Amino acid sequence: MDSKNDFFLAALTASIEAGRAILEVYDKSDYGVTSKEDSSPLTEADLISSKIINEHLTQTPFPIISEEVKTEKKSLRESWTTCWVVDPLDGTKEFIKRNGEFTVNIALCHDGIPISGVIYTPVTRELYYARVKDEVAFKTVLNENHEVTDGFFNERDHIQPSTIDRKKIRIVGSRSHMNEDTIDFMTGLKTKYDAVEIVSKGSSLKFCLVAEGKADIYPRFAPTMEWDTAAGHAICNAVGLKVISQDTNDELLYNKESMLNPYFLVTQ
Structure with a gap:
């Protein structure tokens, strides 16, 4: 290479x-x-x-x-x-x-x-x-x-990401601090899976957790900036994951007029 x-x-x-x-x-x-x-x-x-x-x-x-x-x-x-x-x-x-x-x-x-x-x-x-x-x-x-x-x-x-277990899903999040949007998202997952496990990590390592198969999904329903996400976004895309804007339902974009990202979801 x-x-x-x-x-x-x-x-x-x-x-x-x-x-x-x-x-x-x-x-x-x-x-x-x-x-x-x-x-x-x-x-x-x-x-x-x-x-x-x-x-x-x-x-x-x-x-x-x-x-x-x-x-x-x-x-x-x-x-x-x-x-x-x-x-x-x-x-x-x-x-x-x-x-x-x-x-x-x-x-x-x-x-x-x-x-x-x-x-x-x-x-x-x-x-x-x-x-x-x-x-x-x-x-x-x-x-x-x-x-x-x-x-x-x-x-x-x-x-590489893991294959999602239909009985349990591992979600990247905070064990102690979650906003209402994230809690609502997790509540929805609980209707589809027998168990929802929270996997916690700091910084851009949240992307890496999903990319290397240690978590299944990463909802980010709180403010981030472009420099917080671009590198992790690339790594996730390279292994077939999507980083989806919750505003447009398309991939996050960079070099925007505002450096502030919309809420997003990292998923397969």
Whole structure:
């Protein structure tokens, strides 16, 4: 599998280097936590990761949409047929809580559709990645130095969704915090299945749970931004899953006028 001509290696390398730098901050006692205009937390790790990723991706021909870089107006982005969509540290709250469930997200989108995605989990050194056209996704575990010992794209690293058990369905959600829309959705599932099991995870790892067969469905009936979802969306599409907007009943789109996503459902 050739990964040199589509800039995929740039994303893989950037995610790993950013993840390594994030852990250097994670090991400190002070994360340098501040607040953004929307009151969401910002740490030294967010900024360092963003800088590293931008250094790699600015060497490609494609512009960047990133959580930590001011987004250009849609009138300027309309000519961006292909662009990166990046979250340098997805799950900053998880990072601050020190539960390890935070990631680096990098996706490449073409005409509003994710065509490749990379998600790196620095604490567990799990690297999820996929190019949608190849119709396969991978999970490679790096060594303690954050190095890929046997290369990318090994067949043994393939991941795939599970076949849904008609008696039980595993739904990605929060065990302690669910809004009314999600509860209503789950209530509907209980009429179709004997049991509904909740599987909980932070950040974009929710997508990975479904892509690797550890959960069956992921309803997201709460606000997310494009950089939260693009990489996971690509990985899910590569293994045959759909990420469906609850507004349009079509796949989520990217590089929209607003970076805010509608509610969506990840399903087979």
